Amino acid sequence: MFPGFSTRGPFDGTLGAGPISSKVFMKLATYKDGSRDGQLVVVSQDLHSAHYATGIASSLQQVLDDWNFYSPQLQDLSQAVNAGRTRHAFTFDPRRCMAPLPRAYQWLNGGAYLGHQELEHALLGTDMPASSTAEPLMHQANSDGFLGPCDPITGLREEWGIDFEATMAVVTGDVPVGSTDDNCLDSVRLVMLANDVSLRTVISHELTRGAGFLRGKPTTAFSPVAVTPDELGDAWQEGRLHLSLQSTWNGRKVGLCETGPEMHFHFGQLIAHAAKTRRLGAGSIIGSGAVSNRGTQDGDRREWPKGYGSIAEKRAMEALQDGQAKTDYMKAGDTLRIDMKGKNGHSVFGAIEQEVKDLAS
């Protein structure tokens, strides 16, 4: 039905150091070069240096299309970069990055953190659907061109309610229709962060029409670097990443949410949900939805000590605490930073750092 196979043969072991390891350790990024798909680069673990992957593959989609052929070669290069053994390594600069996949054939965003949806329903005054805990809410989002991690958010109107959503995402290999949760989890090739830019006023309108968020979700931005699950070590457990996601808005840290414990559906489950009635092609991006930690009750008052990863949540918190939302959505000049530190204190994916500018008049 779909080829799904490259015309190349399998990796024959002669290009790398030995047979294919079952584990793959590497960090990948895509540098801007004026083309639509950019240039693939391998980035060191500490994000200090990088090396063009030109001799191996030019684009990340090319690698995903034939992962077993390319990934051992990229891993060899990665080891050399980490060991400082390459002559042509250069200082890694996230500002020169496109999204790791600058455009993709599929971007599905699921709502794995039910706390986020609970807040959204609280803000709208609606009930959580009965099926919320049984199956994820998921939508097909636009994937024809993403924002790089430091690209500004432009061309929008303030009255559309410009918001951010600090989100996790994975990139898959080929997923046959009807795959199990476990097989879907095995299909995860790369993990990254996303800012799922959202237009709250437009979403409210689109939801009345019944065909999804469509125009309420403009272009998503992704972290500088995409990382293999193995590279994440024991922070990656059974389809969940156990670290903290930091959101900083206009220089103020507004959220430090744990990504592991409250992720109701793990990535294997999110992928399997999508693949129930159709295959997913290599390079499909699956999101967790906005990362969110539930509040705690302190007497009469509800508190959210972990903060928030989207302004809609902040507004819901205000409405629940004081009867009305008072924080405005983003305006021209607003800045935003989304980052995640590893257990060693270093950024894992590099930071998403964006400014809202050049609004439409």
Added chain:
Amino acid sequence: MFPGFSTRGPFDGTLGAGPISSKVFMKLATYKDGSRDGQLVVVSQDLHSAHYATGIASSLQQVLDDWNFYSPQLQDLSQAVNAGRTRHAFTFDPRRCMAPLPRAYQWLNGGAYLGHQELEHALLGTDMPASSTAEPLMHQANSDGFLGPCDPITGLREEWGIDFEATMAVVTGDVPVGSTDDNCLDSVRLVMLANDVSLRTVISHELTRGAGFLRGKPTTAFSPVAVTPDELGDAWQEGRLHLSLQSTWNGRKVGLCETGPEMHFHFGQLIAHAAKTRRLGAGSIIGSGAVSNRGTQDGDRREWPKGYGSIAEKRAMEALQDGQAKTDYMKAGDTLRIDMKGKNGHSVFGAIEQEVKDLAS
């Protein structure tokens, strides 16, 4: 924000017969070759012969990414094929075709034929939304791998309510955010037919969840050939194609719907709707939704002399005429044919001819 430009310079006139014509006449298809994106071929006007475009470009996406560079060269080849002046032309075989774009970065399907939505609402017993005539209902559909025109429909379950939708679609170039209807219409590069395969039972479920059709729309199939608007001559007028779309189900002609007069939103309007809050990348596919012609009143009885282009419509007609729907959705072994004849009686896009088989157990 997005490059949108190739690193190549503009077409310099030395490869073709002269300066770039403002009109582009050609028919393109993609042959299966075991790869994910297939091999681009140029097809003669009468669909009898074809020629690999290998010397010019390997994939249709490559051409769309740099249309002004490649299209004059492809047009030259097309003229040679039509004149019988090529040595390596071969007999065109739709069964060897993938979708013209075997995978795409975006597939947005809008509901331009309000008659179809009226029937769907009649079947569900719901009202048309008040905004129906003001803005199209549109959803983001999966584009990570399409079915070729003669690929079987497999892997589905009968209880999901397997249906077809005879649909028109266009492929765009780059569309800046906020483009006018006219500019959007100018962005149309190619026109084709689609079978927007639909799972009615799944759609009913997904619609209760509010995030769009998602799993209710499995993989879409497209016609063998994509055709430039200029090639369609005066049948293409102001964003609407004025011909008849034939649907044949299990060998019985069930629909012969006019595509022009009842298309409430033309393709320029559909594209502009999508581009209101975001740019669209080159190679975005925009659909018209199921082509449908409204019925006529004959005394007490409503009749639909043009037939139907989806079983859901047939069921709605039955419910309106006789109080209940009686036609079942598709089963294993069912066949389907969607075709459109030009004013000369020849197929314009080649036929979509599919069989439902290998259902999931």
